[in-house]
Amino acid sequence: MGSITFEEILDKLKNYDGEEVHIMEVCGTHTAAISENGIPSMLSPKIKLISGPGCPVCVTVTAVIDRLVELSMEENTIVLTFGDLIRVRGTHKSLADAKADGGHVRMVYSPMETVKLAKEDPSHTYVFAAIGFETTTPVYAMVLEEAIKENVKNLKLLTSLKTMPEVIRWVVKNGGGIDGFIAPGHVCAVTGSDTFKELSEELGIPFVVSGFEGRQLIMTIYALLQMKGKTGIKNLYKGVVTEEGNTKAREVVEKYFEVSDASWRGMGKIKGSGMALKKEYADFDAGSIGLDEDHMPPGCSCASVLVGKLKPYECPLFGKACTPDNAHGACMVSTEGSCYNYFVSGRR
Amino acid sequence: MKITMAHGSGGESTSGLIRDIFAKHFHNEILDKLEDSAVVEGCGRLAVTTDSFVVTPIEFPGGDIGRLSVCGTVNDLLMSGAKPMYLTCGCILEEGLDMDVLDRVICSMAETAKEAGIKIITGDTKVIENKGGESGLIINTSGVGFISETLDVPGPFKLKDGDKIIISGNLGDHHAAILGTRMGIQNNIKSDAAPLALMVKGLLDNNVEVHAMRDVTRGGLGTVLNEFCESSKCTINLYEEKMPVSPAVKDFCGLLGLDPMYMGNEGKMVLSVAAKDAEKALSIIKGSKYGENACMIGDVSKNDGSADKHNVILNTKIGGKRIIGLMYGEGLPRIC
Numbered sequence: 001m002g003s004i005t006f007e008e009i010l011d012k013l014k015n016y017d018g019e020e021v022h023i024m025e026v027c028g029t030h031t032a033a034i035s036e037n038g039i040p041s042m043l044s045p046k047i048k049l050i051s052g053p054g055c056p057v058c059v060t061v062t063a064v065i066d067r068l069v070e071l072s073m074e075e076n077t078i079v080l081t082f083g084d085l086i087r088v089r090g091t092h093k094s095l096a097d098a099k100a101d102g103g104h105v106r107m108v109y110s111p112m113e114t115v116k117l118a119k120e121d122p123s124h125t126y127v128f129a130a131i132g133f134e135t136t137t138p139v140y141a142m143v144l145e146e147a148i149k150e151n152v153k154n155l156k157l158l159t160s161l162k163t164m165p166e167v168i169r170w171v172v173k174n175g176g177g178i179d180g181f182i183a184p185g186h187v188c189a190v191t192g193s194d195t196f197k198e199l200s201e202e203l204g205i206p207f208v209v210s211g212f213e214g215r216q217l218i219m220t221i222y223a224l225l226q227m228k229g230k231t232g233i234k235n236l237y238k239g240v241v242t243e244e245g246n247t248k249a250r251e252v253v254e255k256y257f258e259v260s261d262a263s264w265r266g267m268g269k270i271k272g273s274g275m276a277l278k279k280e281y282a283d284f285d286a287g288s289i290g291l292d293e294d295h296m297p298p299g300c301s302c303a304s305v306l307v308g309k310l311k312p313y314e315c316p317l318f319g320k321a322c323t324p325d326n327a328h329g330a331c332m333v334s335t336e337g338s339c340y341n342y343f344v345s346g347r348r
Numbered sequence: 349m350k351i352t353m354a355h356g357s358g359g360e361s362t363s364g365l366i367r368d369i370f371a372k373h374f375h376n377e378i379l380d381k382l383e384d385s386a387v388v389e390g391c392g393r394l395a396v397t398t399d400s401f402v403v404t405p406i407e408f409p410g411g412d413i414g415r416l417s418v419c420g421t422v423n424d425l426l427m428s429g430a431k432p433m434y435l436t437c438g439c440i441l442e443e444g445l446d447m448d449v450l451d452r453v454i455c456s457m458a459e460t461a462k463e464a465g466i467k468i469i470t471g472d473t474k475v476i477e478n479k480g481g482e483s484g485l486i487i488n489t490s491g492v493g494f495i496s497e498t499l500d501v502p503g504p505f506k507l508k509d510g511d512k513i514i515i516s517g518n519l520g521d522h523h524a525a526i527l528g529t530r531m532g533i534q535n536n537i538k539s540d541a542a543p544l545a546l547m548v549k550g551l552l553d554n555n556v557e558v559h560a561m562r563d564v565t566r567g568g569l570g571t572v573l574n575e576f577c578e579s580s581k582c583t584i585n586l587y588e589e590k591m592p593v594s595p596a597v598k599d600f601c602g603l604l605g606l607d608p609m610y611m612g613n614e615g616k617m618v619l620s621v622a623a624k625d626a627e628k629a630l631s632i633i634k635g636s637k638y639g640e641n642a643c644m645i646g647d648v649s650k651n652d653g654s655a656d657k658h659n660v661i662l663n664t665k666i667g668g669k670r671i672i673g674l675m676y677g678e679g680l681p682r683i684c
Contacts, residue, residue, distance in 0.1 A: 010667060032605065038668025109531035109604075214666040324676030335605055346659070346671030 266303020
């Protein structure tokens with residue numbers, strides 16, 4: 001940042017009095033870090049932070065949850081899932097509801113555990129809910145690699161895998177008014193910052209790659225303020241993110257997955273915005289194709305929140321009918337969801 | 349040897365189990381009588397509490413369900429300003445439970461009770477069928493404590509303007525130890541399960557003006573302080589740089605997306621102390637067993653009648669502010 005001190009940056013952000021600036025973070029971990037550090041309280045009211053569609057749980061359509069619920073009720077089938085997905089409601093039920101109704105749902109903490117579970121219990125089919133972005137997809141690829149190596153045939157994936165660039169294009173076209181993006185640090189670590197450099201030129205909006213420390217997020221917001229109206233990418237997360245990214249992770253993903261269209265909660269199908277299992281690995285698929293239906297609960301404004309058209313608290317259900325204990329939309333369930341974060345930290 | 353349904357029959361197997369494990373470890377002049385009920389001396393004001401303990405795994409780094417079942421109830425008594433006196437022990441055992449595990453757990457209960465200065469005076473054992481999975485046990489303990497006639501019993505509605513908030517040590521160790529074990533994550537985190545009897549005795553003996561005192565268990569510090577604010581109609585300002593969290597727990601939380609502010613502990617308490625006594629209280633706690641990492645982490649300001657929100661506000665390291673709201677859900681690890 002040249003000769004300017006951190007304190008001077010804080011002062012400039014607090015007292016900024018220029019044209020209103022809209023900055024979007026497209027990573028759920030950034031959303032959580034912004035709230036945890038109390039960053040909104042440090043900014044001028046003219047700097048608006050918007051939470052984009054970067055929390056994997058929040059962008060999962062109800063058809064995927066419904067399919068998992070259905071599988072959990074099948075005899076001899078056990079659904080394995082990571083943490084917060086369990087509480088997201090499908091059309092009628094969440095996996096937590098299914099579990100209470102006798103469905104077979106188990107929470108896993110480590111992906112490789114899934115291979116071990118399946119191997120030790122060949123009398124059941126294990127279905128792993130493979131939800132995530134570029135950051136998590138390599139992990140699912142590793143799971144497949146291990147399952148094949150160990151000759152485990154009773155482990156399947158129900159995939160709902162998304163990628164960033166296409167949805168960012170979609171948000172810019174359909175949401176609009178965004179002056180800068182905080183590029184997703186972990187995603188960039190895999191894809192490389194060059195992916196977002198091209199996107200910046202195309203959309204005419206600057207990107208800054210940020211880590212997750214409070215100080216770095218402040219520097220990122222300041223950098224975006226300086227870059228307003230320009231294009232280009234600045235990488236403030238150099239220790240982790242390189243221009244070319246993690247080629248090894250991409251190679252293992254490309255071995256098992258291919259680019260596909262994907263359905264996003266409240267946004268519909270976006271061309272080329274996802275990853276699906278390659279045909280030769282169809283035996284590992286638990287029925288992920290065609291899961292596009294999306295039944296948003298009445299009044300739920302997740303869609304507008306995810307593209308930045310509405311602030312979470314502008315949704316008529318926010319904090320009234322919809323709270324983390326009785327979440328209508330997925331954004332209120334996940335600890336990375338924008339509604340959840342606005343609600344628990346009193347962010348406005 | 350394993351627990352079988354016969355151990356719950358009421359016959360010789362039951363007597364043997366009680367004699368060989370429970371009576372052996374819990375031995376004292378009241379319990380040894382093995383009467384239908386224990387008959388004990390009382391006092392003018394009693395504190396009475398009960399708690400049930402279910403934890404997987406039964407034994408974990410830094411403790412086990414036995415130690416937990418004593419600490420939980422003893423600490424609840426202490427938080428009312430009571431001297432812990434008597435404890436009951438109800439055990440529900442699942443058939444198939446390893447007898448050696450049970451012996452270790454009951455031995456650990458007896459040792460912890462001794463450390464806490466409380467007597468286990470009566471107990472009960474039942475055996476239930478194993479419905480699949482690893483065999484476990486559930487423990488219920490009820491505790492009785494004596495409260496001095498002159499003590500102004502602390503309570504969450506007694507916080508005063510200018511009070512200082514003190515936490516007796518690092519946050520989140522128990523929660524992280526249990527979760528880490530369940531998830532198979534290797535680290536050196538140990539549960540903090542501990543009875544806080546000496547610490548509380550030190551405060552009361554030295555007449556520290558404690559307005560509110562609470563052990564920080566499930567729901568974590570955030571939950572306790574919200575209750576303080578709501579009951580006393582006040583705002584609590586916390587300072588992030590003063591929050592004691594061990595580097596290992598901090599990394600663990602970072603990895604899983606958990607907030608130490610909402611993580612459970614089993615040997616920590618938080619106090620709201622009159623400002624004039626705050627330094628004295630801190631030095632007593634720091635000088636007590638289990639209190640070496642104690643910190644003064646915040647202060648209390650009383651709201652005027654017009655304020656409808658009574659908030660816990662965290663002043664972050666980089667100079668931001670955020671509201672520490674109530675905890676929702678179970679604190680599930682996130683996906684990415």
